Amino acid sequence: MMCKMLLALALSLCVALGIAENPVIILSPKTIIVPQGGSVQLQCALVNGSVDNTNVQWKKYNQDLGISEKFQSSTDPKYNSYILTIRNVQKNDAGNYNCEITTKSQTIRGNTIQIDVRGANVPILSQPEVLNVREALTAQIQCSAQNVDLSRTDLHWFRRSLRGYETFATHRADNSVEMKEDLKDRFQSTRNISNNVVTLTITNIQQEDVSVYYCRVWSEVYGSGTQLNITEEVPLNLFVIIVPCLLIVLLLLVGALLIVFHIKRWGCFRDASTQSGDTDEGADITYATVSGQNNTDTLAARSPVQSNDDQVHYAELQLKHSKACAAVTPSETNSEYASVKRN
Template identity: 35%
Template sequence: MWRIFMNIQELSCCLLFQIIFVVIICSDLWLLLPTGLTANTSLIQSPGALVVREGETVEIRCVLNSTNVNNIVNKFHVHWYNSRNGKIKLSLYDNGITYRSLGFSERFQLSRNVTSNSYSLTIREVKIADSADYICGLWGHLFGDGTKLNVTIANPPILIQFPRLERVTEGHTARLRCSMENAEVGNTDVHWYRELPGLDMEWVLTHEAGGSVRRRPGFTERFQPFKDASNSSFILNVTNVTLNDSAVYYCTVWGDIRGNGTQLKVTNLLDDPVLIQSPPVSKVAEGVTVQLQCVLHKAGVNDTDVHWNQQRPGKNSEWIMSHFVDGKVTRSGCISDRFKSFRNAMSNSYILTIANVSINDTAVYNCSVWSYIYGAGSQLNVTDQTYEKLSLKILGGIVACVLVFILLFIILAIAVCYMKKWVCFQHMFKPEGNSTEDLNPVYSTVAVETKTNTEPAPNVTMSAEPEILYADIQFARKNAKAPTLEVSEETTEYAAIKRT
């Protein structure tokens, strides 16, 4: 009994000491608070979020709201923090003195307004580095709700989502792309949201600049974000899609900059379309215009977005442009307006036209729909026009040389032929064993007469040689079928010689 009494007494003493300790602690906390700051006193901070461009001026206000009319702002020190547990960055004391920690210049001005019973933080010529959370506080115990300041560059980012409509059959992968201009995707956090039919927009995940991914509970790794720095794009892949994934998906950056949205439709009622590309291989010279065709089967080209991809030799396939059902065309940053996309409803095909092609356009071009259905591709080979012209010149020179050689050969052959005919003609009119002089009757007669006159031999009897020669000449002429010339002895030179 005595032990029970002693235990009760010990428990009572312990309880008493604990009550005294709690009272002391509460008294200390009460003493730490400024006079009159009770539970009915609060700091109302505005705005909650603020997005401004570089060089502008912003103002953040904290109103002291209290049921005690004696609680006015000029009686208390006000401090500004970056977080509730952080260190003091700026302070304005009740005597008007301003304190700024390292890194905060006179661009940061603190003030109080007794009329509105409020404190103000004014930042002039804001910079990107000024982006942060700013929280006002009194004595480290009473805080405002904070203001999230986001300072953007002079030209804020622009988000363009495509395709506008993405249709995928169950079990496949949907690929949603969000292109960003005026900022680097590698240095920017991106947030993905979705809006289900008849419901409010809900956060899906955040892909931070450092690479980490935060997902909302219920969204597994089927929702996988990527960043494509070469095309300045954010990508959200949804693998093994289900009917419940049908929704409108949005990408956002910097808190309030949002894309135009992509509607994802998951269906199990339609067969996958088929894409047939032509020509499979095309070889052209620089400077010409080429057309690559992509025929769509089991779907209509006017109801389906088409995407064109380019795979250069030794590189991975890259997206170059998209042609949406509303007629809008989006190109990659490295693709000029030489590349144009058209629809041909008559042949139910997409056509990619490339004007004034160059060597750098040599690649395999693929068309795709529904993010995962691709054509077999068209190989475009662009040749160097200068090289072809040089080759043509060389070939033309060779052909010209060959033609000149053939012409000379023909001329030579004709000359040889005519020479042979002339020789044959001369041979036909020349008797065998006689010279040309012998065939000339005048020359023969004169020669004999001259010989007779130059050899004075008074008593020599003339031989019958001239008569024999004359006979030979007549015989030769008959054999040659030449016209017969009748000569009278009385009138010919031969007769005169004979008489002599």
């Protein structure tokens, strides 16, 4: 905004002193051939003036051209220009076009642009509409050609400037390249004959490179243009990154704790089930010995149990691994344990 104010102030001062030239309009390109169904862009550049606080009127054969979905007018402040975009061009769109810019004090008329609409067999140059690149990186703009052999035809590169279309490179049919001297270090044009594509490579992108780039064959067939923009690097939002990570870690910890809790509960349940259903099978059994000596290394057996057949059966001492203490049970009468008969 400050730059625009300074520019307006400087222009006003120059006009007051009689130094500044009269504002003029430069229309680009001068002549253009458009394939039927294609699109085209016309640049109306105001030189020695500013498009701020002005109005533009596009005309065809000096008749006002209504703005619609087909005909769209826009402003390019960087190059102090108005742009007319015509989509889905048909035969009846052929003709001479011009623009008029009205300021507070005067109306400025430009030269005319001739649009020729052709049918089949007209070269078609396809370009990406927009290309966004970060500053200091590399941009590649492709121009794909149909209905023309690039090994027999020169291809030219243009870009929008303050004075209309600026030619800065020519890729010759013999594959040699003529580049504007001050662009040779960063601009390069290469060709791939197998797919009929010419690629413009721009390294170390700078703000001054922001523009609309066009390719052209013959002298009147242009591509639809590629708007090259520089996008700012978005800073990382640590809050947005850290909070989701913490939530994920917290969920994992909760899940791990729940799993451990359920495993312990299942283990206690199995232990309880095992204890309630214990049997004597597989248990280690220690029995009291029958001898004249007392066995002091083992637990004392119960008092003998006397049955009806006057046989004495010693109780068995049963120790189970799964219990903390021993369980003593009387032996069955048909066991093979030692017995002492009464004399």
